[in-house]
Amino acid sequence: MLVIFVLGITQVRAQDSLHSTLLQDLVISTSGPQMYPLQVSDSIFHLPASVAKLDTKLLQSNNRVELAPILNTVPGVFMQSGTFNTNRLSIRGIGARTPYGTNKVRAFYGNIPLTGGNSETTIEDIDLEFLQNIHIIKGPLSSVYGAGLGGAVLLQPKTPDPEQMQAGVSATVGSFGLIKNQLFVSSGADTYSFNVGYHKIENNGYRENSSYYREGITITGDAFRRKKSKLTYLSQYTSIKAYIPSSIDRETFLNNPKAAATNWKEAKGYEAYKNFMIGLNYDFAVHENITSATSVFYSLKDSDEPRPFDILMEKTETFGARSQFVGSWQLGGKLLRATVGFEFFQDGYDAATFENLYLENNGQGSLAGADKNRLYQTRNFVNVYSQLRYVFSEKWELSAGLNYNKTSFVLQQKYPLENAYDTPYGYNGIWAPQIALSYLPSKLQTVYLSVGRGYSLPSIEETMDEKGQVNTSIKPENGYSVELGTKLFSADKRFYAEAALYRMKVNDLLVAHRVLEDQYIGVNAGSTVHMGLEFMAQYKWQLGGKTRIIPFVSAALGNFMFHDFKQNDQDFSGNDLTGVPKNQFTAGFMLNLPYGFGLKADYFFVDKIPLNDANALFTDSYSLCNAALNWQGKVTSALSLSVNIGVNNIFNERYASMVLVNATGFGNSAPRYYYPGQPVNYFGSFQLRYAL
Secondary structure (H helix, E strand, C coil), X not given: CCCCCCXXXXXXXXXXXXXXXXXXXXXXXXXXXXXXXXXXXXXXXXXXXXXXXXXHHHHCCCCCCCCHHHHCCCCCEEEEEEECCEEEEEECCECCCCCCCEECCEEEECCEECECCCCEECCCCCCHHHEEEEEEEECCCCCCCCCECCEEEEEEECCCCCXXXXXXXXXXXXXXXXXXXXXXXXXXXXXXXXXXXXXXXXECCCCCCCCEEEEEEEEEEEECCCCCEEEEEEEEEEEEEEECCCCECHHHHHHCCCCXXXXXXXXXCEEEEEEEEEEEXXXXXXXXCEEEEEEEEEEEEEEEEEECCEEEEEXXXXXXXXXXXXXXXXXXXXXXXXXXXXXXXXXXEEEEEEEECHHHCCCCCCCEEEEEEEEEEEEEEEEEEEEEEECCCCCEEEEEEEEEEEEEEEEEEEECHHHCEEEEEECCCEEEXXXXXXXXXXXXXEEEEEEEEEEECCCCHHHECCCCCECCCCCCEEEEEEEEEEEEECCCCCEEEEEEEEEEEEECCEEEEEEECCEEEEEECEEEEEEEEEXXXXXXXXXXXXXXXXXXXXXXXXXXXXXXXXXXXXXXXXXXXXXXXXXXXXXXXXEECHHHEEEEEEEEEECCCECCCCCCXXXXXXXXXXXXXXXXXXXXXXXXXXXXXXXXXXXXCCCEEEECCCCCCCCCCCCCCEEECCCCEEEEEXXXXXXX
């Protein structure tokens, strides 16, 4: 896993089982050879944790633009999407209360952390057609990837096929003016490889003031490949301009869901940025039993966001490094594998806000006025980690890990001058241990028990008080997770199922408290408890020589609640956690037919979602049905073609695809909780690939 971010993990042979044939079509796969992401086991099947893998076929099974319909097939994972650029990813209820984006979940793109020093994560900017797969780690079960409370998302860029040069083009068209084009070329040889891709996306949007434009280029590959070493590289440039319709109140949601929030429409509010990332990784076999990998990375993001209440201009510059050693030995004739490493990065965040004079601009939208505020933050992030795996019998394995994090920052208020300050601050070091025991009663079943501690760092806004000063009383969230699970095949290996039962208590809960229309502050307001049962199953039913149907089902049954939560003299203890459904259910099938035809259909149910901490208002539950018909085959011996046409929300369900929790109405306006989801919508795509 993560070939660009290869950290010396030993390659493993693909299992001759259903996992290498059936499960790669759906959510979880152990197909290989591959570089294993967690360094705990040789396969996901034997891993003492709940980890999902989304492969290329699944990532491209929808419109090749939106990630939410794909991630939401994974039990325990819920991605809300207000627009293409407004998304919130939560795992097992962690991260559900973040106002406008994703935090509490770490993410990596190749060897580059997508989670910055402000604790925010953006994965929706990555081109799905340039990804080889995605691994989703649920919960704080990975010392190697930072022990985040919610877990981690690992995105692997595509790598070239060896000894082959290819070029291709793809296009997607869809409802509401969706157009996507992609070009790529790749080549592989004995000592090097490269893969270059360009994409452009345009969309008018279902709602007012929601047009979207994105283009980007990605370059990956390796060089100086030798028997014991190689250098891999990744570079990406992305440019985006996305207009923002914002959330709307309930009456508008029910009667005119296409409408944008009035003030955002009048200001013609949008988000625009340019983002550049580059990473290098060098792998080297130090000894017969020891491998090492060292990576360096750099990213620069320059953004501009005119909002009704101000115009925000931001620049974030990040650089860092990661180094790791992995050793494998025999101890008493049994395998012992140890990993040690460290990660360091530094963020420089420069932000300024200006008055927005859109009301004085004759209907032309946003216009910058006088300075309001200037802020600069430098954040240093250090992770030291270790991971151990010991196979002490044929049926028993022990794994353990330890992560240590130390984060410090300097926050400078430069304007207005009367409020200027320069405050250094740091959190106490955080130790996050993890231990798991696996029992393998047979080659067809794994049973595991794991315990791990995770943490989540505050965002920049959450570190400040109402006066804009550093709140030195703010602490990172932290909590322990306990998970009991099993994975099993039937005797004929046509049926596969897995289940996980978990409980996590999060202490020092960070609450984003809105004090002004343009200002949130963080408060450690108590604790939450996250409990749940996750289940998935699938069956390979061969109907003929080239015909098979693969039905699948997954469910996540949760109980997420405030354990001890008091705010503004109100006691919310015992209430349901805001912003996340208790229950989710997915079912569907994939049908493979002769002559290259295929059909995929799925049903997705989401339970009602609490909109405020008092549980006085909930969304309605909803169900979505999607379907797509595809064909792939050879036009000539060198030219291949694939075609995919589909429809989402077949029955035109009215639903909120994203919510703003604890929304507050300012002036005489009603609270704006709702981001309307798209009605029935269609898409079609094709890809031509030529092997040179």
